Amino acid sequence: MSDPTRPKGPKIIAIANQKGGVGKTTTAINLAAALTEQGSRVLVVDLDPQGNASTGLGIEMDAREYTTYDLLLDDASLDDVILPTEKDGMSIIPATVDLSSADIELIANEKRSFLLHDALRQPAMDKFNWDFILIDCPPSLNLLTVNAMIAAHSVLIPLQSEFFALEGLSQLMLTVREVRQSANAGLRIEGVVLTMYDARNNLSQQVEQDARDNLGELVFDTKIPRNVRVSEAPSFAQPVLDYDPASKGAEAYRTLAKELVAKNLRTAA
Numbered sequence: 001m002s003d004p005t006r007p008k009g010p011k012i013i014a015i016a017n018q019k020g021g022v023g024k025t026t027t028a029i030n031l032a033a034a035l036t037e038q039g040s041r042v043l044v045v046d047l048d049p050q051g052n053a054s055t056g057l058g059i060e061m062d063a064r065e066y067t068t069y070d071l072l073l074d075d076a077s078l079d080d081v082i083l084p085t086e087k088d089g090m091s092i093i094p095a096t097v098d099l100s101s102a103d104i105e106l107i108a109n110e111k112r113s114f115l116l117h118d119a120l121r122q123p124a125m126d127k128f129n130w131d132f133i134l135i136d137c138p139p140s141l142n143l144l145t146v147n148a149m150i151a152a153h154s155v156l157i158p159l160q161s162e163f164f165a166l167e168g169l170s171q172l173m174l175t176v177r178e179v180r181q182s183a184n185a186g187l188r189i190e191g192v193v194l195t196m197y198d199a200r201n202n203l204s205q206q207v208e209q210d211a212r213d214n215l216g217e218l219v220f221d222t223k224i225p226r227n228v229r230v231s232e233a234p235s236f237a238q239p240v241l242d243y244d245p246a247s248k249g250a251e252a253y254r255t256l257a258k259e260l261v262a263k264n265l266r267t268a269a
């Protein structure tokens with residue numbers, strides 16, 4: 001995939017929502033897998049100390065010698081931190097629980113908000129030829145998430161189709177606005193994607209209606225259904241696209257990837 005507005009460098013997307021359990025990591029893993037299947041080269045950056053994206057993509061603990069922590073705070077080289085996954089064209093910078101102390105260590109660092117920006121946008125990144133970099137954010141609006149928003153071109157927000165889903169959204173949007181005003185004027189909202197959608201459940205339909213009424217075009221047409229295969233896949237260390245390629249969840253992430261790419265071509269035209 002090539003985008004004429006970005007003659008050089010990948011599109012960097014932060015996958016963020018300060019609520020836990022809304023589908024950030026699931027979306028990072030499976031959107032990355034779908035984009036890769038469709039011909040893109042994709043890097044996933046695990047920015048959550050829980051390391052769920054790393055685990056879900058089969059990176060064993062003892063393979064995580066160099067992590068996002070080392071990239072941010074120890075100047076580790078890209079060659080050391082970027083690990084290949086089972087999927088050709090898709091790599092990951094893994095995380096461990098070490099990253100939980102980074103939030104505090106960052107406070108003492110003068111360049112604290114720009115460390116991920118500087119790491120991901122360094123010239124040494126060019127040789128990898130990524131089309132996309134997807135950052136899996138922690139469930140918090142802390143300095144790590146701010147780093148992601150400053151490093152990124154856009155923010156993709158998974159919204160769980162359940163009660164109170166929209167509640168935290170205004171705070172998230174406020175943070176995006178603050179980052180725009182202070183450090184990253186070009187930051188866009190890539191879109192809001194409804195996750196764990198259950199068409200038989202009135203509540204899911206209500207959340208969808210509210211989201212579309214309030215956020216309009218920002219909401220992706222594609223919804224990710226609640227699908228047990230999606231939740232099983234991480235324990236097999238695979239994206240659902242490989243674990244069960246024909247599942248409803250795999251199909252939905254493929255459709256989301258197509259919608260994302262089409263949207264980016266449209267805004268580039």
Ligand code: ADP
Pocket residue numbers: 019020021022023024025026027052139195196197224225226227228230231232249
């Ligand atoms: P977050 O990263 O926002 O904390 P996760 O992606 O880890 O959220 O998802 C939370 C839980 O919900 C996980 O157990 C995950 O397997 C499950 N889950 C996410 N998306 C789906 C889905 N579409 N269908 C079923 N389970 C899902």
Ligand code: MG
Pocket residue numbers: 024025026048052137
């Ligand atoms: Mg997560």
